[in-house]
Amino acid sequence: MTRRYNFCAGPAAMPESVLAQARDEMLDWQGRGLSVMEMSHRSDEMVGIATEAEQDLRELLGISDDYAVLFVQGGASSQFAAIPLNLMAEGQTADYINTGEWSKKAIKEAKRFGQVNVAASSEDTNFSTIPAFDRWQLTDNAAYVHYTPNETIGGVEFFWTPEVAAPLVADMSSTILSRPIDVNKFGLIYAGAQKNIGPAGLTIVIVRKDLLGKAQSITPTMLNYQTAADNDSMYNTPPTMAWYLSGLVFKWLKKQGGLEAMEIINRRKAEKLYGYIDGSDFYSNPVEVASRSLMNIPFVLADAALDKAFLKGAEEAGLLNLKGHRSVGGMRASVYNAVPESAVDALIHYMKDFAQTKG
Numbered sequence: 001m002t003r004r005y006n007f008c009a010g011p012a013a014m015p016e017s018v019l020a021q022a023r024d025e026m027l028d029w030q031g032r033g034l035s036v037m038e039m040s041h042r043s044d045e046m047v048g049i050a051t052e053a054e055q056d057l058r059e060l061l062g063i064s065d066d067y068a069v070l071f072v073q074g075g076a077s078s079q080f081a082a083i084p085l086n087l088m089a090e091g092q093t094a095d096y097i098n099t100g101e102w103s104k105k106a107i108k109e110a111k112r113f114g115q116v117n118v119a120a121s122s123e124d125t126n127f128s129t130i131p132a133f134d135r136w137q138l139t140d141n142a143a144y145v146h147y148t149p150n151e152t153i154g155g156v157e158f159f160w161t162p163e164v165a166a167p168l169v170a171d172m173s174s175t176i177l178s179r180p181i182d183v184n185k186f187g188l189i190y191a192g193a194q195k196n197i198g199p200a201g202l203t204i205v206i207v208r209k210d211l212l213g214k215a216q217s218i219t220p221t222m223l224n225y226q227t228a229a230d231n232d233s234m235y236n237t238p239p240t241m242a243w244y245l246s247g248l249v250f251k252w253l254k255k256q257g258g259l260e261a262m263e264i265i266n267r268r269k270a271e272k273l274y275g276y277i278d279g280s281d282f283y284s285n286p287v288e289v290a291s292r293s294l295m296n297i298p299f300v301l302a303d304a305a306l307d308k309a310f311l312k313g314a315e316e317a318g319l320l321n322l323k324g325h326r327s328v329g330g331m332r333a334s335v336y337n338a339v340p341e342s343a344v345d346a347l348i349h350y351m352k353d354f355a356q357t358k359g
């Protein structure tokens with residue numbers, strides 16, 4: 001068996017020890033004689049797995065009892081609709097900050113359900129910056145302020161939390177669990193699981209309890225947060241296997257020393273790669289230095305005609321999924337929690353070799 005280094009933006013690399021434990025428990029979970037995916041979601045076993053996963057997540061992120069933690073389906077993309085449906089009352093406006101492709105998708109969807117004000121945008125810099133807070137044109141009594149703390153495609157990340165009067169809503173799909181955050185600053189945090197949490201199929205919503213129970217009347221039952229909150233996220237059949245695997249990832253994170261420890265490793269990984277890119281005249285990254293993502297590192301070659309050869313050579317060197325998003329081209333290395341520092345070292349080694357022979 002050979003496991004290669006996987007730089008995929010999502011579904012992304014999983015910790016190897018988690019996969020090994022899942023393999024060992026696959027046919028017979030803890031002597032119960034069946035696999036987790038064969039259990040009733042209402043069984044004591046599965047309810048135990050689910051509860052423990054929630055507790056571990058609460059511990060990792062320091063989530064207080066003022067917040068509900070919901071395990072739902074439909075990906076972060078379904079949340080683009082669920083958020084306005086749940087949080088925007090008739091006649092209200094929601095503020096959105098546009099920092100790239102995922103912000104744009106959230107904005108487009110929200111407009112279907114209510115009034116949207118794009119309070120700030122970095123489109124004028126081709127999304128290579130974050131709009132300065134003093135230029136945000138926020139609405140008085142906005143239903144909420146939505147932003148994308150880490151743009152997975154553009155590789156742009158906020159290293160500060162906006163202080164706004166309205167509930168702050170954050171799409172943390174590609175940054176959650178990469179470093180500590182102060183959950184108390186947010187009204188709602190959501191994330192698709194398939195990057196730093198676990199397998200695709202699960203979406204996590206952390207919502208302040210006082211924001212529940214205000215959904216628009218047209219809200220589908222399954223998109224209404226109250227439904228999940230009232231039923232321990234088991235109103236219907238949840239993605240049990242993804243929930244179990246995410247629980248194993250939470251335990252792995254605790255064993256690594258929690259999010260403080262992950263931040264140190266993640267910063268070291270990112271600094272190494274950006275440092276090499278900046279020092280080279282063959283590779284470049286377009287993002288302003290203060291807003292460079294720790295998780296998603298896009299870069300381009302001096303000559304785009306070499307992209308194909310770069311990717312082919314990378315595959316041969318055991319470095320997978322480095323192709324940039326189809327909307328921007330070039331390369332992108334996603335270096336989530338489960339991507340070890342040795343993967344970054346191997347990538348830099350390959351990049352050096354490639355630049356030397358082809359540059």
Ligand code: PMP
Nearest residue numbers: 075076077102152171173174192
């Ligand atoms: N938001 C961000 C920041 C993302 O990176 C992604 C997925 N790459 C999404 C939303 C959409 O997530 P999903 O595929 O779970 O709908």
